[in-house]
Amino acid sequence: MILKGKHIVLGISGGIAAYKSATLLRLLVKGGAEVQVVMTPSGKEFITPVTLSALSGKPVVSEFFTANTGEWHSHVDLGLWADLMVIAPATASTLGKMANGIADNMLITTYLSAKEHVMVAPSMDLDMFASPSTQRNLALLKADGVEIIEPKSGELASHLVGKGRMEEPEEIVRRIEAFFSRCESLGGKKVLVTAGPTYENIDPVRFIGNYSSGKMGFALAGELARRGAEVTLVAGPCSLPTPPGKVSRIDVVSAKDMLSACEAHFDDCDAAILSAAVADYRPEVCAESKIKREKEGDMEMRLVRNPDIASTLGKRKGNRLLVGFALETDNEVENALGKMERKNLDMIVLNSLKDPEAGFNKDTNKITIIRRDGEQMSFPSKSKQEVAGDIVDCMFRQ
Numbered sequence: 001m002i003l004k005g006k007h008i009v010l011g012i013s014g015g016i017a018a019y020k021s022a023t024l025l026r027l028l029v030k031g032g033a034e035v036q037v038v039m040t041p042s043g044k045e046f047i048t049p050v051t052l053s054a055l056s057g058k059p060v061v062s063e064f065f066t067a068n069t070g071e072w073h074s075h076v077d078l079g080l081w082a083d084l085m086v087i088a089p090a091t092a093s094t095l096g097k098m099a100n101g102i103a104d105n106m107l108i109t110t111y112l113s114a115k116e117h118v119m120v121a122p123s124m125d126l127d128m129f130a131s132p133s134t135q136r137n138l139a140l141l142k143a144d145g146v147e148i149i150e151p152k153s154g155e156l157a158s159h160l161v162g163k164g165r166m167e168e169p170e171e172i173v174r175r176i177e178a179f180f181s182r183c184e185s186l187g188g189k190k191v192l193v194t195a196g197p198t199y200e201n202i203d204p205v206r207f208i209g210n211y212s213s214g215k216m217g218f219a220l221a222g223e224l225a226r227r228g229a230e231v232t233l234v235a236g237p238c239s240l241p242t243p244p245g246k247v248s249r250i251d252v253v254s255a256k257d258m259l260s261a262c263e264a265h266f267d268d269c270d271a272a273i274l275s276a277a278v279a280d281y282r283p284e285v286c287a288e289s290k291i292k293r294e295k296e297g298d299m300e301m302r303l304v305r306n307p308d309i310a311s312t313l314g315k316r317k318g319n320r321l322l323v324g325f326a327l328e329t330d331n332e333v334e335n336a337l338g339k340m341e342r343k344n345l346d347m348i349v350l351n352s353l354k355d356p357e358a359g360f361n362k363d364t365n366k367i368t369i370i371r372r373d374g375e376q377m378s379f380p381s382k383s384k385q386e387v388a389g390d391i392v393d394c395m396f397r398q
Ligand code: C5P
Pocket: 194, 255, 274, 275, 276, 277, 278, 279, 280, 306, 307, 308, 309, 310, 311, 323, 324, 325, 326, 327, 339
């Protein structure tokens, strides 16, 4: 009954597989979902709006205005209403418009206004599917966070045999149900996430910092919130937008500020993921006004040790789950294991600086997860969003 009461926008574009959209719609409605159908003009050539409005119990939307009444259909309201948007079938043209923001019909404007998850089930002839243009558009959509329900191989409407058949409605429903159960899987859990660099001030205009972008930590916060967790995101200086969902963000500058924010929220949490690149040292004194350059000679600055947030939380973690990161250049696994032990972590995520696809300010990461029980899992290079999914899966797996 996971579909009960869920608001789903079903987008239908002009492909022969549109006849299967009626079955998909029927299954969703039977499962208890409220479904609003949005069609492209050519979608209506393949299946009639009358069939779909009868099955959904709602008038189908396909034009910006109803011709005789002048009533305006708000794609913005639809985008806000939807808990999920599924476009099945998604033609090459619709995928191309989505990837490039070409908002010339109601389906694309609704997609651009959708706040929640979007899935597409492509359907087209094998050569169209394999064409570099379609593949480029799918890669762009994937990078934008759209879930692609891969087409199947088999006989196509053209009688050619190859990859391009839309996935069957029953399987699309299974993917939709999996999405909603993922959304609720961490309901009631509270997780603290640290992200980004810390800046240690030298004077009002200078600091010691590092190149951490915060992308990994923000992706983790986003993934946790997508699964229904309440997230406290303690962020060092970075200009990333706060992920949607139940994420309360606390902006900090220095390691000491980050520690205070973490200490204030840790006890209330079930788990913490420490992905921030915390400066190990800070200037002993921060000058009140800008330090002037001497006429000649060098300058010396004494640095003092910063608190280790992971170790501090590790000492009082109780049965909370504590996850750290390790960015290593050599003896990677050995060093990571040592860190896990010293800081009392339950899990450590290792990324090697030797790897060109891992590390600071990249959109991809290549990780090995090491658990307290010694289990090691190495993953191929993936987007930071997918990496976040692997880390969260591993933390909360039964
Ligand atoms: O010892 P190292 O800095 O390599 O450890 C990395 C892990 O420890 C990361 O999870 C990082 O967020 C955390 N850390 C911390 N406080 C510090 C230094 C590192 O929480 N002062």
